[in-house]
Amino acid sequence: TRDECKRYQNIPGCYEQLLECEECQASIRRGECTNECYQEYGLGACCPTCPNICKQFAREEQTYKNTTLDCSDFEEKSCYFECPSKCMNEAKNGKCPTECPAKCCDCSVEFQEKSLWGECPAQCKQFAGNPDCCAATCPAKCTNKRRKECSGGGVAECDGIPGCCPEKFDLIFGPGVFLKNEE
16 A cells, blocks of 8 residues: 555555545455445445345345335345245246245235336335336336237347337337428
């Protein structure tokens, strides 16, 4: 960390720049992020992963969410709970293997109805990945409200996301206008 050592920064582990979050250094070395460090500095060099509260809830097969933090927003799978795909597939067939958490098999009629309308309320998030229980978040120019009209496994135009179908042309660009050819 001394300035005269800076010329050796291309050698891994030889030169480390000091971070402004001295109190977070121990947790950074462990690959963790304390709740306090996340509150103070957010995700970044001082917090290389989601806060510990997310991982704690995920180990208990839950996803933490409050008004300022939604752990399902993190890309790292250990930050939130998601039902295993095997369990979701069996649940579609009305079965629930003993190794699956019961809540992964209990997609209520209410969740299914909300999914048809393109919704996935917080209480349905555990079914993310099953478009019949939790409507997918689709890229622009795609919709989750017509999922029965295209491939169940997703289509290329919508990045292969299951439950997403391309939006109809006239919804994106408006109705076509054909002008009479004047000669």
